[in-house]
Amino acid sequence: MTGKKVIKGSAVVMLLIIIGKILALIRDALIAAKFGATYTTDIYNFALGIVYLLTTVSYGLTTTFIPLHWEHMQKGNKKERNNFVNNIINISSLFTIILTVLLIVFSKQIIYIFAHGFTSSNLIFNESVEIVRILLISLIFVTLQSVVTGVLQSHKNFYEPAAMALMSNLVYIIYLIFLTSKYGMKGFAIATVMGFFIQFAINIPRYRKLGYGYKFMLDFKDKYAVQMFKMMIPVIVSTSLIQLNVFVNRSFATNIYFGAVTILDYANKVNTLAYEVFAIGIAMIVYPTLSELAAKNNTAEYKKALATSINAIMIIMVPAAVAIGILRHPLIDIIFKRGAFTLQAANLTSSTLLFYCPAMVAYGLRDIFNKAFYSIKDVKTPMINSFIGIVLNIIINFFIIKYMGVSGLALATSISATITTLLMMWNLNKKLKGIELGRIFVGFSKITLSSIVMGITIYIINNICRSIISSIIIGNLISIGMCFIFGIVIYFICLYFFKVEGFTYLVDELKMKISK
Numbered sequence: 458m459t460g461k462k463v464i465k466g467s468a469v470v471m472l473l474i475i476i477g478k479i480l481a482l483i484r485d486a487l488i489a490a491k492f493g494a495t496y497t498t499d500i501y502n503f504a505l506g507i508v509y510l511l512t513t514v515s516y517g518l519t520t521t522f523i524p525l526h527w528e529h530m531q532k533g534n535k536k537e538r539n540n541f542v543n544n545i546i547n548i549s550s551l552f553t554i555i556l557t558v559l560l561i562v563f564s565k566q567i568i569y570i571f572a573h574g575f576t577s578s579n580l581i582f583n584e585s586v587e588i589v590r591i592l593l594i595s596l597i598f599v600t601l602q603s604v605v606t607g608v609l610q611s612h613k614n615f616y617e618p619a620a621m622a623l624m625s626n627l628v629y630i631i632y633l634i635f636l637t638s639k640y641g642m643k644g645f646a647i648a649t650v651m652g653f654f655i656q657f658a659i660n661i662p663r664y665r666k667l668g669y670g671y672k673f674m675l676d677f678k679d680k681y682a683v684q685m686f687k688m689m690i691p692v693i694v695s696t697s698l699i700q701l702n703v704f705v706n707r708s709f710a711t712n713i714y715f716g717a718v719t720i721l722d723y724a725n726k727v728n729t730l731a732y733e734v735f736a737i738g739i740a741m742i743v744y745p746t747l748s749e750l751a752a753k754n755n756t757a758e759y760k761k762a763l764a765t766s767i768n769a770i771m772i773i774m775v776p777a778a779v780a781i782g783i784l785r786h787p788l789i790d791i792i793f794k795r796g797a798f799t800l801q802a803a804n805l806t807s808s809t810l811l812f813y814c815p816a817m818v819a820y821g822l823r824d825i826f827n828k829a830f831y832s833i834k835d836v837k838t839p840m841i842n843s844f845i846g847i848v849l850n851i852i853i854n855f856f857i858i859k860y861m862g863v864s865g866l867a868l869a870t871s872i873s874a875t876i877t878t879l880l881m882m883w884n885l886n887k888k889l890k891g892i893e894l895g896r897i898f899v900g901f902s903k904i905t906l907s908s909i910v911m912g913i914t915i916y917i918i919n920n921i922c923r924s925i926i927s928s929i930i931i932g933n934l935i936s937i938g939m940c941f942i943f944g945i946v947i948y949f950i951c952l953y954f955f956k957v958e959g960f961t962y963l964v965d966e967l968k969m970k971i972s973k
Contacts, residue, residue: 470619474734477622484626486792487633493797496581497642499718503572504589510704515603517692520831521685522607524748543672546604553600557593564589574711591646595653602657605664617660624659625652691836702850706866709854717863724809731777736821739766740828747832766825771901774821776908776948782814783916787933812867819874826881842881849873907951914947915940
């Protein structure tokens with residue numbers, strides 16, 4: 458799956474992720490309406506943040522598992538292949554259970570250190586401890602899902618992993634609509650655990666169809682397991698530092714005012730919408746391909762697949778960042794401003810979202826660069842880069858928070874993400890002895906110019922729609938719809954006019970199919 462196949466192979470995966478993200482927006486809108494921007498949602502978001510921070514272990518598991526499992530697949534020995542998979546499942550599950558028990562035991566201390574704002578009253582503190590302990594149970598399902606999805610992705614089966622968020626969000630939406638009034642936030646925490654279980658369970662049929670089954674075995678001395686867990690450490694540290702950045706921001710936000718964590722979280726969710734749909738989808742598709750090409754020492758095809766991925770990310774993420782920044786007010790109003798989520802909370806979230814937008818592009822490129830390093834089994838460079846990122850973020854947070862509040866935390870994230878992504882690109886260029894930085898810069902310049910033209914267009918359309926339509930809700934909906942249609946048309950015209958590589962290829966392919 459090289460070159461043009463990377464783009465084609467991503468279509469269904471992206472569609473599944475898009476549906477999942479639409480459901481995620483519905484979920485978030487329901488959370489905002491039911492609970493508002495209050496200490497209750499702050500507790501849930503903080504507790505979920507702990508889970509996501511610890512899921513970096515599972516990310517490291519999947520990332521290091523795929524290249525090694527691919528080697529087993531190449532040998533053609535199914536028994537050895539299955540033994541390797543089962544050994545990893547059992548070792549990682551044992552570790553996860555021990556870690557989960559320890560964290561549940563010390564949950565009070567975790568809250569006291571990392572969310573001291575929740576200790577202001579016994580009621581809030583006790584509720585936070587309870588919610589954290591419930592959500593920690595999710596970790597075992599995350600670990601199992603990581604190995605199983607690693608198997609599927611090694612076989613280049615991406616549909617089930619891409620559909621995981623879709624299925625779990627259905628569980629959340631059902632709970633929020635029908636059960637919130639009876640069971641509250643505690644019930645939603647339990648529903649979240651069920652959602653993580655569903656994410657694991659939907660992969661099992663395909664997993665078994667590929668010829669895998671469970672067998673208990675525990676071999677800590679297996680050379681492949683030892684190699685994998687050694688490789689995992691830098692990957693876990695690297696990814697943990699990325700998640701720790703989010704966790705640190707939440708910790709800073711708990712000391713601003715109640716609701717600050719929720720505002721920060723909602724702004725970040727809207728900002729990462731395009732990133733999670735397209736960038737993660739492309740990275741998921743390209744990683745097994747890069748690992749395979751690296752193992753075969755096919756440098757030419759490797760660089761082609763990498764260049765295609767970088768270009769695809771920029772074509773999507775740059776205009777998305779511009780559009781979301783301009784349309785932040787109608788977007789936040791439509792998604793969140795209802796029920797307990799007030800006008801003030803919506804305005805604060807919109808302001809925070811603006812400063813998050815530059816990070817969107819950096820996140821997308823960073824993911825591709827990380828996958829490129831992992832595919833050539835360089836796990837140290839992303840780890841060092843992530844460490845630099847969190848240090849930068851913390852330093853900027855200390856200086857900026859007193860002047861800009863929650864928006865300052867978003868700006869600090871964007872600055873640190875941009876700097877570390879540029880460092881990563883420079884390191885990758887050095888490592889691979891050239892990834893055509895000049896060509897990347899030219900492409901980025903053309904895409905940025907096209908995005909600016911599009912941005913001016915949708916800015917004018919948005920102002921016109923919101924000024925002539927009296928109903929705020931209808932005005933916002935029409936504005937976003939009109940901006941989407943005209944924005945895409947203008948952007949595509951500009952891409953074609955500036956002869957942006959990748960886009961012109963797609964246009965030529967379309968012309969050929971029409972002519973046939």
